[in-house]
Amino acid sequence: MFEPPRHADDPVAPQPPERVMRISPMDMRQQRFKSAMRGYDRTDVVAFLTEAADDYEHAMREIDRLRGDLMRMEALLAEHRQRENNLRDTLLTANRLSEELKESAQTEGKLILREAQGRADVLIQKAQVRLDELDHDCNELKLRRRDAEGSVEGVIQALYRALEFMRDQDQSRSEEKILLHRPRQADQTAIQNKAMAPEVRDERKASS
Secondary structure, three states: OOOOOOOOOOOOOOOOOOOOOOOOHHHHHHOOOOOOOOOOOHHHHHHHHHHHHHHHHHHHHHHHHHHHHHHHHHHHHHHHHHHHHHHHHHHHHHHHHHHHHHHHHHHHHHHHHHHHHHHHHHHHHHHHHHHHHHHHHHHHHHHHHHHHHHHHHHHHHHHHHHHHHHHHHHHHHHHHHHHHHOOOHHHHHHHHHHHOOHHHHHHHHHHO
């Protein structure tokens, strides 16, 4: 006897026992009754049994057809239920994988964020060290500039004093040249004497 598959959610219902047919349509057609006094008409009985056998055979064929349809429907239902179970398992697996991927993504994201923060801290430290170095270099350049400005100012002052000294020297030399080119009193007298007439020179000599 065929027992249809039950779904996990279906309530368990008792199955009625299958009835075994003890008389077949062939038996009904071949059945012969004994003759008796005041019995039924043989022709009517045979005609009735033949018609009943035909209906009985048709009913059995219909039952077989319905049983085949039922078996196909039960097989199709079992296939759909199997697909439903597979789909439910797939959904559960997908949800589990989604949760695992979510947790993995969160863990990886935290790790990436931690690494990025570590790199940022290292870069900030390097930038701070570089900033301190630049600040130190800037202060050193300021000191060098101040020293250079003081040196240049000292050089300028030295050059200015040298220039003043040279100007004074030039002025002194110019005055000396003027004095050198100016004739002395004796020289002027000699020149004047030379320019005088001989008579005048003699008179001056005589008077002196």
